Amino acid sequence: MLNVIPTQQFKTTRVVISFLKELTDRKELVMRTLLANILETSSQAYPTQKAVALELSKMYGASFGTTVSRRGQVHILNFVLNCVNDNYLLHPEDLLGQVFSFLKELIFAPLANDGAFDEATFERQKLNLTAYIEAVKDNKQSYAALELQKVYFEDAIQQAANYGTVEDLASVTAAELYAYYLEMLQNDQIQIFVSGDVLEAEVEENVLALPFGKRTTAITKLCYEQPTRTQVVEVVEKQTLNQSKLDLAYRLPTTYRDANHYAAVVFNALLGGSPQSKLFANVREKESLAYYASSNFDPFRQVLLIQTGIKTRDKEKAYSLIRQQVTDLAAGKFSETELENIKLNLINGYESRLDNQMTAITRSQLDILSQVSETPAIWIEKINQVSHQDVVEVANLAELQAVFFLDGGHI
Template identity: 40%
Template sequence: MNQKVMDGVYLNILQTQQFKTIRFSVQLVAPATKETLTKRSLLASVLSASSQAYRDQVAIANQLQAMYGAGFNMNAYRQGQLAIFSISMRIVSPQYLRDTIDLQQQAIAFIGELLLKPDVIDQAFNAVTFDREKENLQRYIDSVADDKQTYAALKLRELYFTDQTQQTPNYGDADVLKTITATDLYTYYQQMIANDRIQMTVVGNVDEEKLALDLAQLSLAPRGEMLPGIFYQQAASNAVRELTEEQAVQQGKLNMAYQLPAYFYQKDYYAALVMNALFGGTPLSLLFTNVREKASLAYYASSNIDAFRGAVMVQTGIESHQKERVLAIIEAQRQSIIAGDFTQAMFEQTKLALINQFKSSLDSPGYLGQQQFNQIFVPETELDAGRFTTAILAVSKQAVQEQAAKMQLQAIYFLKGVDTNEA
């Protein structure tokens, strides 16, 4: 249950003895924009590199080791229309320690140190740390172009989405990054700490009264609570946007984007999950077995649902001269689902694969914590294996056929490579 600590600050505790660890996370949430995504990505690197008490990575690593090898992570990402800055920590549950050390208090103090006491000089982040982390992020952004599978996926999203923010990758925008100074970033950091909605989530076996006292040391202040809805909804286009690029690569990349208005744990979500799993979401899928295995038209072929933005993305690696054949056979697989041309055995196996995947996910404190977070914005988010199983098993063949029929092709991105057959 989500508890209101003060205006704009919430605490969600999942009491469980399932794990021998306790996982703490603090997530700061604001509307996503190209600028906020970029600044938060850089902030995650800068804040996790040093603080007032821990001047470098060695000091941070030594403290984590002193806390019985505690795990720590800081990152920034986007879900639908929200930009999320997250700091998380995993410690051994104190009941398994012989030592009388107050590990929970130390962990929360460590989070507070890195999040709230940054390494700042004259109202700017430490220039040495800032310059290094900015350069590292720039190198990472530049390196994406060398990973052609990732590059093609990002180009497809640029092509599909009409909104500039939704076109922007989680790590931000290279042009925005170039303009950010150490002073700019610190000013933005202060605004984020003061104004963002804060969601604290704890997964593990904890004393809730003591936890409240330990969290109070973070000294958070009340803030506003206005946020956009988490889902991004884009109007369908009657025309398919297409883009072809040529590069000196051996393997072509043919990616496609469909609109499918089935959102995270909303109406038709379970049917869409099963449909996507049949289409290209599992090794049992039609794309994998018919496009990759039987027809040998692709080195890889798969699909995935973006359930916060109402889309299905298809990724394939192909010989470039096979483009039209691959487009045709991918559409043929969708038409097979619409026609109900799949066996009952495949239908049931696909459902079982989804159920087993969900059950396996529940063994991860990180997944449980993220689902707890999602529940704040999407109350229907499922955390119970029994209810999830029942919902998946209840999906009818007709419902899956209807979801496939609702898919509307919106964008095709083709990275055309050097083809030995054409050389």
């Protein structure tokens, strides 16, 4: 599926080729991450990272990379290339054609032989990914958030990080990953986005040169939904740290762009999603119970996560005060001035992101995934329409489900 986003706002052209799949096995997370790393750094024509970089430099310093992300039950592997627009070259040439030729090489001609990825390249990238996953454990804020995810979710895929687990990575072979790569090429949903001062006919001509076959599978369910637990699950882990971590997970049954979505966005911002939030003002600043305190709402998994860094001795007091902030919002204990300031803050942040070329591409991708189209003007209008009562109603939907406490011990 091709999506051209004509714009003269930027001096660059950005091309994104996305592979999307509804995951059925946790191991796919780490396989797709490893695959992204291998395809980003080598191909038959460019067998080393240096060769890849040299080819990019010939395209006037174009930048290229792969990313992996997850939206609910759908995993997305992106190939992203950004280059200067032909119109800004002293002697214009078919740079867009060069870009698509490069992407075709990287995606369809990987460094592989005899049904397996090149062993040296595979082992190097496998080692790099193992080191990256292990390094996350040293960032205790990220570690606590991932541990809370394991406690909250019942589904093994949702429990794991976007990049997968070391345990699953250990068993992956070069031949197994290559077989998975061929399956991805054949079956994944494909979305191609081109943003810039481009002619749609020219883009279509280049896209038709990519050897994608017809897709036989479709994404049937985007959002993940989990039943409500009758009891809160709490897990405590002890480590010797300078700072303890207290993280909470609330089920918030509203999905991306549904009737309650915009009220949920405002509720999250009021709770802990902005410097003007209740968690920041009351838990961190007023009571000095937290080094940091924030919340994040994931509409694709219907979960609201609260993260705090605290002293061990303050655990019970902080836990009570954090929960009180949710209770207060559910009881309508916030002023119209607070509400309007939060909405203004959200809109200002949203508008500032419109200056990023990737924002329009991401928005277009979410339009397709959610099957609901939304312009920036509509988003701003819907945020402005959120009332005091709307926030109260959404706050009353939030149910505490899981707590993870990383006990730092001596403080």
